Amino acid sequence: MIKVKTVKIDGKSIYLFNSALYIFESSIGYTLELDMIVTEVILKKYRNEENLILEIELEDGRMISSIMNVKVLPGGLPQLNLFCDLDEGDLQLYHDLDRVNESDLTFPNIEDGLTMEEIRKVEMPNEKMKLKLSLPIDQVEWLEKQKPGDINEMFKEMIYDYWKKYRK
Template sequence: MVGIKTIKIDGEGIHVFKSAIYIFESSSRFTLELDIIVSEVTVKKYRKIENLIMEIELEDGRNINSIMHVKILSGGLPQLNLFCELNDIQEYEDFDRVNENDSWFPNIEEGITIEEIRKVEMPIEEVSLKLKLPIDQVEWLKIQKKATLNEMFQEFIYDIWKKQNS
């Protein structure tokens, strides 16, 4: 199996938790496939983009530079499937091959959890709350800065969450 050392998307290095690169063989063509587990933030960033400029450095020193199509794989861990057609597969002879009739595909999710991924890059989501509070608390909330409230609520929620999960 060919190992990947680094991956850049559109010139920007990304953190890859696990990966597999292989040749997919169908009756009509060969494609170079790259499956990567990345953070939820990375998936969100590239979700609506159809083609990416990929720079893949392999562990043996070879480099693959290609425009690849993107598929977001749903369910399970956050991952991208990137692929491009190959005309000449001779330089990829040592890559694993998957045939369209095979039931085997590389399982890159094994041995990693969403919690491990979020330790590296935690997604931040905006949330709106509707609360009924006494007027003095409402007045106090209105004079607070957004950053202060964000920090305060994060600490408050983590404290309660830790107590409930202990």
């Protein structure tokens, strides 16, 4: 299987955990497909895009530049599926790529050996959360004077400290 070395989306390099580049054969034609395990941040950023400009560098030095459609793949890890139609003439350019037929029951498994914890070590997503607390008035007054970023940092540190103390 041909290995992908780097991927740029709209000119920006992304961290790639694992990928599979292949030709998908169906009754209506051929598509060049790139399945990628990415961070949750990258998935969230691009999941609602219709298409993206991709630069794919292969380990053998070849470059593939294409406008590709975006699909989010279901699964346990954050995955993007990028694809573009191929003409019969294009197939010769990609003769050494694996082919997957629509009647095949197996697709390349790019999740093998990866965990969400490993992905989050590279880039931890932040999610907004609202809390309703009942606190003494002096603490409420003090919190109201703080900047939101400082309060976020304080809560992150408190939670990590709590985990260290009570998780084991």
